Amino acid sequence: MRTVREIMSAPAVTTTAGESVAAVTARMADKNIGSLIVLDDQSRPIGIWTERDFLLFSSQQVAPDTAKIADWMAIKNPAVLDSHEEIEAAYAKVRNAPHRCVPVVEDGKIVGVVSKSDLLEFASISQVESPESNAAPKGLSGVVVAETELGDVRGQEGFYHYRQYSAIDLAKHLSIEEVWYFLLNGTLPTAVERSAFLAEIRSLSVIPANVRSMLSQISGRAEDTELLNNLRTAVSFAAQAFDFKPSLDIDRAELMANGIRICAVVPSLIAALYRIRHGLDIVEPHPELGYTANYLYMITGEIPDPQFARAIEQYQILTIDHGFNASTFAARVIISTGADIGAAMAGAIGALSGPLHGGAPSRVLEMLHAIGQPESARPWARNMVENGKRIMGFGHRVYKTHDPRSLLLREIAIGLGGELMELATNVEKAIEEVLSELKPGRELYANVEYYAAVVMSRCGLHPDLFTPTFASSRIIGWSAHILEQASDNRIIRPSARYVGPPAPQPLPN
Ligand SMILES: CC(C)(COP(=O)(O)OP(=O)(O)OC[C@H]1O[C@@H](n2cnc3c(N)ncnc32)[C@H](O)[C@@H]1OP(=O)(O)O)[C@@H](O)C(=O)NCCC(=O)NCCS
Incomplete structure (x- = not known):
């Protein structure tokens, strides 16, 4: 059985709650990523800063070099996964989380990050052995393409x-x-x-x-x-x-x-x-x-x-x-x-x-x-x-x-x-x-x-x-x-x- 550790990206790009919006945005642009994980002083995930937060922030005319991301971050206490968790169980656990990237921890401390879509992809590949059978039936009949409430x-x-x-x-x-x-x-x-x-x-x-x-x-x-x-x-x-x-x-x-x-x-x-x-x-x-x-x-x-x-x-x-x-x-x-x-x-x-x-x-x-x-x-x-x-x-x-x-x-x-x-x-x-x-x-x-x-x-x-x-x-x-x-x-x-x-x-x- 494959575990989250095998597919996560490490190290995760992270920041701390006290960092400024300007610094964090520059880091995201540099790494070409859409979100990053916010840690407390013991390297435990406490939030996720996303591009959406930045868009909302930008509409408020506040100086980005003095504003702290903790005050603008919408996702607090994010769902986290243990690196040893099996992929399908991990996906089931986080699929309803309001964020796409999920911090991966060992003993509560950050060790990597995994996206929900990667979890889903690996979970379904382990069910469907042949790549040929990934082809959807004509008209997408019976294919589940999203989750909805x-x-x-x-x-x-x-x-x-x-x-x-x-x-x-x-x-x-x-x-x-x-x-x-x-x-x-x-x-x-x-x-x-x-x-x-x-x-x-x-x-x-x-x-x-x-x-x-x-x-x-x-x-x-x-x-x-x-x-x-x-x-x-x-x-x-x-x-x-x-x-x-x-x-x-x-x-x-x-x-x-x-x-x-x-x-x-x-x-x-x-x-x-x-x-x-x-x-x-x-x-x-x-x-x-x-x-x-x-x-x-x-x-x-x-x-x-x-x-x-x-x-x-x-x-x-x-x-x-x-x-x-x-x-x-x-x-x-x-x-x-x-x-x-x-x-x-x-x-x-x-x-x-x-x-x-x-x-x-x-x-x-x-x-x-x-x-x-x-x-x-x-x-x-x-x-x-x-x-x-x-x-x-x-x-x-x-x-x-x-x-x-x-x-x-x-x-x-x-x-x-x-x-x-x-x-x-x-x-x-x-x-x-x-x-x-x-x-x-x-x-x-x-x-x-x-x-x-x-x-x-x-x-x-x-x-x-x-x-x-x-x-x-x-x-x-x-x-x-x-x-x-x-x-x-x-x-x-x-x-x-x-x-x-x-x-x-x-x-x-
Ligand atoms: C609604 C509809 C598009 C569903 O299509 P679908 O799920 O792709 O169904 P299929 O085309 O696979 O049809 C299965 C079989 O039933 C037949 N069939 C389906 N609806 C039919 C209908 N209204 N009249 C005659 N035969 C019909 C098809 O010809 C096909 O026969 P086959 O197995 O011999 O080839 C189809 O039933 C239809 O065209 N209905 C008429 C239009 C209509 O009322 N639309 C409003 C939908 S709310």
């Missing part, structure tokens, strides 16, 4: 959760603002916190004048452009107008404020873009309505039916987060480069726009219209599958049983009633039967988008708004993931196996 999807059980609570329970019992607050802060809001958060979101829902003036240019004719693509461009403009700074240069509080700001304005942007493309005047946010009711109000100009508002709100809660889906991963990849949150959000919207991810619900509606009546569902589905086509709103990468979101949305759809719901429940059954016959063993069931289309349509949302409405809630999940990624960041930069012609070859004359 934000939630998980258990595909075999048909269960998912936000932090420690079932997402379904949250959708049944809480408002979207409460779930949003919970996801960001890790605790459910008290009554006072809830009203303060509501007031904050309301005040941020107004579109800045310089973005508003651009919207008619961004917006295209409904038949020519997807509303979600308009939104992507509008989010870029808004991020620029808000003057978001690179995430690398700001602290968690500022990044969180940026996230709340962009999330709060997105429903207003969607509604405004929708109204412009339909030749209508923009409706200002309502001063009293909650997030979802206000969204519907800005779309129609009328106070929404509370049953419809609650149905859409529950849909939004259900879709805030869902594991490492493509758009969430895209957001995390972009923020891992230190880019600003607007860049990450615009990239994530791009990922969401694909029909294999978020672009399916309007296609579900088209499908239901094309099928028209329950009796046509079987031959229609058979024809699609036999011609190698995919049926929109069915199948899922992770769920190999019923999608819990789809089950709750079906309940909501049944509560709302209507002809489309009648058709949808019959068609669902017929399609699932055809899929189980023609694709045996694949476990293909209706996914979230199937009943999302039914619910949104019943609540009066135009199909143009389906995927943007999905974006209006998923953006909250993206912001939580962005914060998590930034708080313990390493640039996400995997590798690929080159399979082209052998290189180098001479250039043609």
